[in-house]
Amino acid sequence: MSSRLIAASDDPIRPKDSAVISISVDGETVTGLAGQTIAGVLLASGRPSWRRTSGDGSPRGVFCGIGVCFDCIVTVNGDRDVRACQRRAADGDQIRSQHDALPNAGVPR
Amino acid sequence: MVVIGAGVVGAACARSLTLAGLTVVVVERGAAASGTTASGEGNLLVSDKGPGDELRLAQYCAALWPGIAEATASELGPGFPSIEYDPKGGLVVATTDAGAVPLLEFAAAQRGAGVDARPIEVGQALQLEPELNPGITAAVHYPQDAQVQPVAAAEAFLAVARRRGAKVRTGTTVTGALRGSDGALVGVRTDRGDVHCGTVVLAAGPWSAAVAAVLGVLLPVRPRRGVVLVTTRMPHRIFHKVYDADYVGAVESSDADLQTSSVVESTAAGTVLIGSSRQQIGFDDRLRVEVIEELAAKAIRLFPFLAGASIMRTYGGFRPYMADHLPVIGADHRLPGLFHATGHEGAGIGLSVGTAELITAMITGAPSPIDASAFSTDRAGLRGLLGDGLLGDAMPVNS
Numbered sequence: 001m002s003s004r005l006i007a008a009s010d011d012p013i014r015p016k017d018s019a020v021i022s023i024s025v026d027g028e029t030v031t032g033l034a035g036q037t038i039a040g041v042l043l044a045s046g047r048p049s050w051r052r053t054s055g056d057g058s059p060r061g062v063f064c065g066i067g068v069c070f071d072c073i074v075t076v077n078g079d080r081d082v083r084a085c086q087r088r089a090a091d092g093d094q095i096r097s098q099h100d101a102l103p104n105a106g107v108p109r
Numbered sequence: 110m111v112v113i114g115a116g117v118v119g120a121a122c123a124r125s126l127t128l129a130g131l132t133v134v135v136v137e138r139g140a141a142a143s144g145t146t147a148s149g150e151g152n153l154l155v156s157d158k159g160p161g162d163e164l165r166l167a168q169y170c171a172a173l174w175p176g177i178a179e180a181t182a183s184e185l186g187p188g189f190p191s192i193e194y195d196p197k198g199g200l201v202v203a204t205t206d207a208g209a210v211p212l213l214e215f216a217a218a219q220r221g222a223g224v225d226a227r228p229i230e231v232g233q234a235l236q237l238e239p240e241l242n243p244g245i246t247a248a249v250h251y252p253q254d255a256q257v258q259p260v261a262a263a264e265a266f267l268a269v270a271r272r273r274g275a276k277v278r279t280g281t282t283v284t285g286a287l288r289g290s291d292g293a294l295v296g297v298r299t300d301r302g303d304v305h306c307g308t309v310v311l312a313a314g315p316w317s318a319a320v321a322a323v324l325g326v327l328l329p330v331r332p333r334r335g336v337v338l339v340t341t342r343m344p345h346r347i348f349h350k351v352y353d354a355d356y357v358g359a360v361e362s363s364d365a366d367l368q369t370s371s372v373v374e375s376t377a378a379g380t381v382l383i384g385s386s387r388q389q390i391g392f393d394d395r396l397r398v399e400v401i402e403e404l405a406a407k408a409i410r411l412f413p414f415l416a417g418a419s420i421m422r423t424y425g426g427f428r429p430y431m432a433d434h435l436p437v438i439g440a441d442h443r444l445p446g447l448f449h450a451t452g453h454e455g456a457g458i459g460l461s462v463g464t465a466e467l468i469t470a471m472i473t474g475a476p477s478p479i480d481a482s483a484f485s486t487d488r489a490g491l492r493g494l495l496g497d498g499l500l501g502d503a504m505p506v507n508s
Contacts, residue, residue, distance in 0.1 A: 054345070055193075055377040070341050070421055081341055100379055103345045 005044060021091040025050075032089055039065070039072050039084035042095075050074060050084070050097045073098060110308040110472070111136055111297055113283055113320055116146040117259050117458050118450050119312035120266035121465035126310075127273035129469050134304050135267065135277040136297065138316075142263035145314040145457065148426020150337060150374065150382050151259045152350065153459035156199040156251035157357050159215065160222035162483035163435055167456065168223060169479050170463035171253050177462055178257070181265045184272070192262040193377060199254030199350040200237055201357075202245040204410055209247035212354040216249040225253050240346045240414050247354070254350050256374070259458045286324045294324065294446030308472055310448045315392075315429040317437075317451040326444050327496035328486075330437070330452045332427035334388040336400050338408070340418040342379035350374045351411060356385065360455065361434060365389035367400060371407040373415075381418065383408040385455070387428075394425060428454045433490030435483060438464050439471055442487045443499060448472065449486065 008015055018033035023041060032041030039062050042050055049059035051073065063071040065085050072084040075096040084095075110126065112119045115137035123133045155171055158164040178194035201216075203209040216226040227250045234248035235241055267277055278301065287296035287303060296305040311328075313320045321328035356370035365388070372384040386400045401423060409416045431437065431452040441447040450468050453460045467481045482488070486495065 053377075054379055068422075073342060081343060100342075100344045102377060103348055 019091075021089060023089055023091070023093040023095055025095045026097055034089075034091070036089050037085055038074060038076065038082075038087050038089045038093070038095060041089045042084060052099050054100050054102045110134070110310065111304050111306045112310045112312055113137075113297070114144075114312035114314065114317075115141040115263065115267060115277060115279060116144050116312065116314055117142065117263040117266070117461045118314065118453070118464055119310070120263040120270070121461040122310050122312055122450055122468050123270035123275050123277075124266040125462075125465035125469040126472065127270045127275050129473050129475075131469075131472070133270060133275040134306065135270070135275060136281050136283060136299055136304065137277070137279045138282045138313075140279050141267055141277065142260040144316070145426050145428060146259045146263050148335070148337075148424060149259060149428075149455065149458060150372070150384060151193075151256045151262075151458050152456070153255040153257060154199060154251075154350070154456065155219075155224050155253045156201055156226070156249075156350075157352075157360050158219075158456075159357070159361070160218055162480075163456070163460075164219070164222055164224070165479055166436075166460055166463050166484075168253075169466075170459050170461075171255070173462045173466065174255060174257070174459075181269060185265060185268055189265060189268060190261050191258075192265050193258035194255065195257070195377075196252075196255040197349050197374075199251040199352070200234060200241075201249045201251065201352055201354050202234060202241070202411070203247040203354045204242070204245055206246055208354050212247050212249060215354070215357060224251070226251055238348060238351060240412050241351065242411055242413055250349075256350065257458065262458070262461075283320055283323055292445070294444055297324070308446055308448060310450055310468055310472075312450040314451055314457065315427045317429065317449065321449075322500060324444070324447060325499050326441055326447065327494075327500060328437070328449065328451075329432065329491065329494040331389065331430045331432075332392050333430035333454060334386070334390050334393070334425060335384065335428055335455065336386045336397070336404065336423055336425040338383040338401060338404055338420050339422050339424070340381040340383070340415070341421045343381070343418065345375050345379060346414065347373060347375040347381060347412065352385075353407065353411060359385070359387055362387075363432060363434075367403070369400065369403040369407060371404070371411050373408050373411055380421065381415065383415070387455075389430070392427060394427075396423070396425075429457065430454050431491075432494065433488075435488070435490060436460060436464065437486060437491075438467050438481055438484035439486065442485070443495070 049061035051060040067086045076082040203212045285298035289295045315332040352372040359368040359370040437449040437452040
């Protein structure tokens with residue numbers, strides 16, 4: 001994964017034409033290319049982060065990019081805690097970002 | 110003076126000593142907070158300690174932590190990561206009929222020693238922890254149990270010490286002792302040069318035995334392996350430190366073979382930490398599947414929903430174990446100039462701040478905040494384990 005977006009025409013690995021897919025991200029339609037991971041689609045759409053930490057609300061997106069850190073988790077078609085960097089995006093996927101607040105006084109402790 | 114070891118105990122000593130106005134150099138072989146400090150769960154527990162000297166030290170520490178957390182945060186400001194002090198309380202449960210009475214008797218004895226240990230009905234326990242296995246047979250709530258993020262705490266203590274002039278030399282290995290003509294320790298040799306000082310505080314956790322040998326004394330502290338499982342993030346469903354009452358038996362035992370006992374809690378990040386194992390296998394850090402299996406199976410006994418959780422990673426470390434289950438805090442009676450601060454086994458995070466206060470009082474000559482004689486090197490529990498004096502024939506070196 002490059003740190004900057006490369007146009008398909010300039011990509012040295014010369015990808016073949018891919019089908020355009022469309023996914024929903026928090027209700028907004030985002031297009032990507034078949035074969036991209038969800039993280040790939042999100043990054044290419046200009047989203048550097050899509051989750052906030054429970055502790056102090058710091059932004060989180062792709063950190064390791066190889067499935068180890070679990071920082072990039074999203075809810076995919078109702079299944080939560082899916083690693084965006086490991087799940088290939090499928091046309092029509094419904095993606096929701098996740099934010100889990102810390103337990104507060106309303107929760108038994 | 111020199112503090113050897115930049116784990117939480119060495120860092121707490123550096124903090125206390127500099128607050129008392131002393132000049133401190135911290136010497137650390139690796140990186141700060143890279144050993145035992147980085148390998149635990151950050152427990153500040155009174156619940157797992159029976160009446161006695163270690164409990165008194167733990168109670169003293171429990172009283173110190175809130176003030177130290179607050180003072181450290183206000184001194185270092187919002188730009189420094191929080192040490193995440195969280196007085197979340199502990200919940201200890203028995204999972205067998207045979208385990209219920211010993212837990213309640215243990216709690217009663219602790220109450221006699223001033224611990225807030227509240228036996229509660231199973232229904233009340235399920236209010237505190239709705240996901241807990243309803244098949245538990247007894248439960249005791251310990252509101253005084255707390256936790257910190259131990260690496261953040263160690264780094265914060267070092268930062269406070271640095272602001273008062275302490276030097277922290279990481280990547281520096283102690284290679285020998287510098288002795289005065291009277292034989293007293295007057296400094297240390299390192300692979301990056303000699304450091305002269307009046308006093309050496311050895312706080313190298315389970316590696317204190319090796320460093321003590323380099324300095325010329327035998328110290329019978331040994332590594333006791335522990336492993337923690339970390340689940341993937343999930344919504345917070347565990348709210349206290351929850352552990353099986355058989356944990357106390359594992360802590361107090363001296364068995365070298367594998368012992369596991371369930372200790373489960375969630376972190377601010379949403380992961381769940383699952384411990385605990387104890388094994389005396391030297392510094393062997395290889396992954397052992399049978400340990401992971403036992404930990405996972407016992408955690409599910411406490412929290413059945415964990416059967417569906419994914420383990421993201423495991424990590425392990427080495428506790429500094431003493432045969433008589435007490436830390437070593439104070440002057441080495443065999444080698445003037447040397448003080449020890451180690452041997453806390455699995456309780457070193459919690460006991461670090463009180464250990465540092467004791468060491469500082471001993472070095473400055475201030476009145477000791479609590480009686481520390483039980484932690485001395487010449488206590489009865491260590492008789493026969495210290496050899497017969499100094500190792501080898503250390504060369505006097507004029508400072």
